[in-house]
Amino acid sequence: MRYFLSIVALLVIGILGWFWLSGGFDSLAVWAASWQRDFQNAIAGGLRRVRTGDIAAAVTVLGACFAYGVAHAAGPGHGKVLIGGYGFARRVPMLRLSLIALAASLGQAVTAVLLVYAGVLVLNLGREAMVDLTEAIIAPVSYAAIALIGLWLAWRGLRRLLQRAHDHDHQGEGNHCSSCGHAHGPSLDQIEQVGNLREIAALIAGIAMRPCTGALFVLIITWQMGIGGLGIAGAFAMAFGTALVTIFVGLVAGGLRGGMLASFSGSPQLARVAAGVELLAGTVVMFLAGGLLLRAL
Incomplete structure (x- = not known):
């Protein structure tokens, strides 16, 4: 069974590599951007109906916000890069990884609310100025932080990979060597x-x-309409939609x-392979986040 899982994992990685090299992710980004525009139009239309007294339209707005979050997360994004990379680099319980992804997505909604209401109430900024502030300052700082992570x-994986191993072969039955008493083939629980x-x-x-940016749009327009509470609810609905995709990416990476x-369970090579996986994942996260940072500068 463990060899089958290894083959499946390598096959999935190969398919993802082919999808990336063939430009599939670019096509996915175009599709996601198109859907985001459609949902943004639906949100704006729903908000106008709410403004005229159609309270039932608020449900439509929240549903469109949730769908916008899903479509937004389907495109290129730093959240999926970091959660996926972390899930691939470290052995994290699936529930905990899911909660981390959910907290990060909800944190984006909190940041959007704080940024918008600080901007409109204290600095009197409009939507364009708010988006410019996000893209010019906050986004590069976020990408730089993720690149550092x-x-x-990568450094931790490299350090573990270069650690000196025992200079003799494993002897005896079981996990412990009868010669030195050390466990040459630790389990995943022991090394992670x-x-x-x-x-x-x-x-x-x-x-x-x-x-x-979709949350900024909803928060600003609802504040201008005098229905700010619905805008805050919409921002969190987007966050839950984003979390759905981010959690999925993290779980796939962990799987x-x-x-x-x-296939290396109980093998003396397990620690080295796990360290190599961590080095690979960290390097990928670093370069992808670095690319986003250079594009944002």
């Missing part, structure tokens, strides 16, 4: 530990500090990791 993952609170906080903050390492 990727660098940290879930990150501490500071590590998790860094992951969430790196994603949450860059709000969704791929488990499948790749399954």
Whole structure:
């Protein structure tokens, strides 16, 4: 079974690589942008109906906001890069990884609310100025933070990979060597530990500090219409839609990791392979986030 999981994991990675090289992700981004525009138009129309007294239209607005969040998350984004990379680099329980992704997405909504209401109430900024502020300052800072997290993952994987191993072969039955008494073939539970609170906080903050532009749009227009409460609810509906996709990406990445390492369970090479996976994941996160940073500058 473990060899089958490894083959499936390698097959999925190969398909993803082919999809990327063939320009599939670019096509996906175009599709997602088109859907975002359609949902944004639906949101604007629903808000106008709410303004005229059609309270039932509020449900339509929230549904369109949720769908916008799903479509937004389907395109290129730093949240999926970091959550997917972290799930691939570290052995994290699926529930905890899902909660991290959910907290990061909700954090984006919180950032959007704070940014908009600080901007309109304190600085008297309009929608264009708010978006410019996000794209010119907040987005590059977020990408830089994620690139640093990727660098940290890669460095930790490299450091573990270069650690000196025992200079003799495993002897005896079981997990422990009869010669030295050490476990040459640790299990995944022995070589992996879930990150501490500071590590998790860094992951969430790196994603949450860059709000969704769709949430900014909804918050500003609803504030101008005098229905700000609906705008705040809409921003969080978008966050739940985004979280749905981000959680899926994280779970797939974690499953791929488990499948790749399954065939090495109990092997002396498990620690080295796990470190190599962490190095690979951190390098990918670092370069993808670095590319987003260069594009934003």
